[in-house]
Amino acid sequence: MDDGTSGPLVVAVDGPSGSGKSSVCRQVAARLGLAYLDTGAMYRAAAWWCLDQGVDLEDAEAVTAQVRAMVLDLGLDPRFPTFAIGGTDIATAIRAGGISAVVSKVATNLEVRADLGQRQRRVIEVERGTEGFSRGRGVVVEGRDITTVIAPDADVRILLTASEEARLARRSRELHGDAGAESIAATRDQVVRRDRDDSTVVDFMTAADGVVTVDSSELDLEQTVEATLGVVGRVSGRTA
Ligand SMILES: Nc1ncnc2c1ncn2[C@@H]1O[C@H](COP(=O)(O)OP(=O)(O)O)[C@@H](O)[C@H]1O
Numbered sequence: 001m002d003d004g005t006s007g008p009l010v011v012a013v014d015g016p017s018g019s020g021k022s023s024v025c026r027q028v029a030a031r032l033g034l035a036y037l038d039t040g041a042m043y044r045a046a047a048w049w050c051l052d053q054g055v056d057l058e059d060a061e062a063v064t065a066q067v068r069a070m071v072l073d074l075g076l077d078p079r080f081p082t083f084a085i086g087g088t089d090i091a092t093a094i095r096a097g098g099i100s101a102v103v104s105k106v107a108t109n110l111e112v113r114a115d116l117g118q119r120q121r122r123v124i125e126v127e128r129g130t131e132g133f134s135r136g137r138g139v140v141v142e143g144r145d146i147t148t149v150i151a152p153d154a155d156v157r158i159l160l161t162a163s164e165e166a167r168l169a170r171r172s173r174e175l176h177g178d179a180g181a182e183s184i185a186a187t188r189d190q191v192v193r194r195d196r197d198d199s200t201v202v203d204f205m206t207a208a209d210g211v212v213t214v215d216s217s218e219l220d221l222e223q224t225v226e227a228t229l230g231v232v233g234r235v236s237g238r239t240a
């Protein structure tokens, strides 16, 4: 356990779609002065890049080769995270519904996971300040397999959960502006089907040993940020 007084902190957060990972982790990173890495955005970038290059997402070998060749630039400021491929800003494009609908095809490709996982570990090493890197700021990393596969040795490991009902309502409001029956039905593929597909390669519904669960079902965004900061403080001693 980190004594919280010095040294770059690594915070790992996993959870299903709509549990609040991105919005909560950005706030937590900003308040603690840490870098922020959204690994889901990396999978989205990989899907976008393959489609942009005309690769058939059903062709696993072609997808793997294309992703290995992807030159992805990440900006880790939690107030203004950036994603670019070959100088093109893709931050907005990777959030499009068309990418959400197909990203699991890329994220369930184990060779792609190995490649992106290596890039994620590299970012964590740099921000942790290990291997001679002196500019370590510490980092909050969020995704599906960060607490278990990518950074099981993180100082703080959190599973951010929420009931399916709460997650569907949030995503529905985000995408359609309301959480009526029709909008919820239209959101189901983005949340329930995608989580089911993604769960075939990683478990992000149950907390592994040593991982602290934060259930945001009954909390608003600010309360969830506070609860998450509370866990970071208790486990690492680091406070905002
Ligand atoms: N605790 C919360 N209460 C209410 N809304 C939330 C909460 N956490 C996140 N949201 C909202 O729900 C939506 C999905 O959150 P997001 O951070 O994208 O989740 P994830 O990254 O886990 O998919 C966003 O519009 C976000 O503002």
Ligand SMILES: Nc1ccn([C@H]2C[C@H](O)[C@@H](COP(=O)(O)OP(=O)(O)O)O2)c(=O)n1
Binding pocket: 016, 017, 018, 022, 039, 040, 041, 043, 044, 100, 103, 104, 107, 108, 142, 143, 144, 145, 146, 194, 198, 202
């Ligand atoms: N570490 C990770 C992060 C995301 N993924 C997958 C799971 C999702 O379908 C996609 C996109 O993730 P993202 O976090 O952007 O998903 P949300 O739309 O926020 O629910 O990538 C993964 O398999 N492993």
